[in-house]
Amino acid sequence: MSLVKQKYDNLRFIRSRLLAAGGLILSIFLVSEWFAHASERPNIILFLVDDMGWQDTSVPFWNKTTPFNQHFRTPNMERLAKQGRRFTQAYACAVCSPTRTSIMTGQNAARHRVTNWTLHEDRETSGKTPRLLPPRNWRKQGLQPGNAPTLPEVLRDQLGYRTIHAGKAHWGAYDTQGSDPLTLGFDLNIAGHAAGGPGHYHGEKNYGNAEAGGRTRPWGIPGLESYHGSDIHLTEALTLEAKQAISKSVADNKPFYLYMAHYAVHAPIQPHETYMPNYNGKKYPGTRISIPDNEARYASMVEGMDASLGDLIHHVESLGISENTLIVFASDNGTLSLHARGNSPRDTGRDTHSWPLREGKGSAYEGGTRVPLIVSWARLVPGSEVQKSLPIPSNSTSKSQVIVEDLFPSIIRWAGGKIYRSETSVIDGVDFTEALLGEPEPHSLLNGRALVFHYPHQWTGQPKGGYQPHSSIRQGDWKAIYFYENQVWELYHLTQDIGESLDLSQAYPGKLERLAITLKQKLIDRGADWPVHRELKEDLPLMLPDKMN
Secondary structure: OOHHHHHHHHHHHHHHHHHHOOOOOOOOEEEOOOOOOHHHOOEEEEEEEOOOOOOOOOOOOOOOOOHHHHHOOOHHHHHHHHHOEEEEEEEOOOOHHHHHHHHHHOOOHHHHOOOOOOOEOOOOOOOOOOOEEOOOOOOOOEOOOOOOOOHHHHHHHOOOOEEEEEEOOOOEOEOOHHHOHHHHOOOEEEOOOOOOOOOOOEHHHHHHOOOOOOOOOOOOOOOOHHHOOOOOEHHHHHHHHHHHHHHHHHHOOOOEEEEEEOOOOOOOOOOOHHHHHHOOOOEOOOOOOEOOHHHHHHHHHHHHHHHHHHHHHHHHHHOOOHHHEEEEEEEOOOOOOOOOOOOOOOOOOOOOOOOOOOOOOOOOOHHHHEEEEEEEEOOOOOOOOOHHHOOOOOOEEEOOOEEHHHHHHHHHHHOOEEEOOEOOEOOOOOOOHHHHHOOOOOOOOOOOOEEEEEEOOOOOOOOEOOEOOEEEEEEOOEEEEEEOOOOEEEEEEOOOOOOOOOOOOOOOHHHHHHHHHHHHHHHHHOOOOOOEEOOOOOEOOOOOHHHOO
16 A cells, blocks of 8 residues: 555544544645655745735736836846746735635635734724625634634645745734734744734834834834844845745755745835835836836835845755745735825826726726736756656746635645545635646636635725725626625626726626626625625625616
8 A cells, every 4th residue: 555545544534533523624635646755845935925916017917018017127026937937817805814814725705704904803994985884794803723724734734844924914813813823824923913014114113113122013013123223124124034944944854835925015105225226216118207206115115025036036046945946926916006106107197007907906806806926946947857746837828817715725736735625624726736837628627717706895995996895706708896885787808808998787788697696606605794784784795687677
């Protein structure tokens, strides 16, 4: 009997005993035959950027280069894209905590119910609309231990990884267990806590803490006291600490999972001084339009984030492990565009920073949820025995539609594991390895599936422009959106109209109805929470088009 078969039989026996005893299924994963020993498994870096839009990079994720791609400087992203595969139709949630919880659990936001950003377990973070209150039972406390098996728990406990968290956590609210990444499966926590943004990016300002060596809630960054009073930018401090953690794992001969979750490029928009000369006082490339001060600061933050990516790549190269280190680059939602930004390179004012996509972070439209995604080995080595396990085609592009919860089963697969689904740990994500290595087969789960988005909250500002409580579905070329405030449906054909400028709901009522039925059923199946009528205090479920006539 093979070692893998023996482990599988042992796990089946354990599960049967637990079920007989009325307990939970504790192990639903199995080491595959890809890697017989932990030391053979790839190191994995999930490099997650906060609020980075689909166009906030010099790497084109559309079918042409845009003014944004000419403006931003991200040479290390370019290198990663040339070595690996970029996904032009990758999606996250409209805001941060839901995305981060989906990565951790493999569950859609409608199921895990952390549907908005979190901070205090007893305080509402949703904005107000004239008609609606936020859902009454959404998880304001955020992700907590025991809600579901987490990605770092699986990698650590079942696949032998050292799990390292660096940067923004933003899972559990203040004064809950989930505010500490160590309770959610990480062996090491670098500067992660309950808040989703930094009080300040500059070491001279103690990263938002009032006093050097102290802690100021809610926005002061913890755990970086040794950098207080220095001229080291927060992005750089996190990178230095992450590099030390990597070196320690290599010295201990442990494969590592590094969740490098930068606070950048989240507000406040403050200069990364090293890179300001590239933008300050200059014009957008190919135009006579001066770069506004705020946009110069934002671009410097983007370039600083990219420099961090390069530093990590160089570090694993210096340690001799780049051939066996996999990097996944992603963002947690669309770009910050509604507020805190200046004129875009198109000189069209605010809220156009995602062009050709519509709107930005917090919105139901593509600018709110479509994000950059690249998967690559840290160094591509032709003929590498290690990389034969995952032969990612270099300088390649995939149009497959993937969503943030897909990272959970995919990363487990790439680490040498396989998921066995169970009723006690439901996973909505789909392993997208087929799309990473080539084109999915016709019968693949990746083809024709429906991507579901559920944000039943008012993020900020007024309920307009897509920034209002909504649910939406994308299936194939089509996307349908439901806005709860005015009970309005919209329908778009994204291949022909990526900017969602032509609402086809009246022209294709049959298509809209089919998508609406699918969306509502999936939300019900996942136990979605609904907005509440402000006066009647009743839940207001999604209403199908035929019920609105």
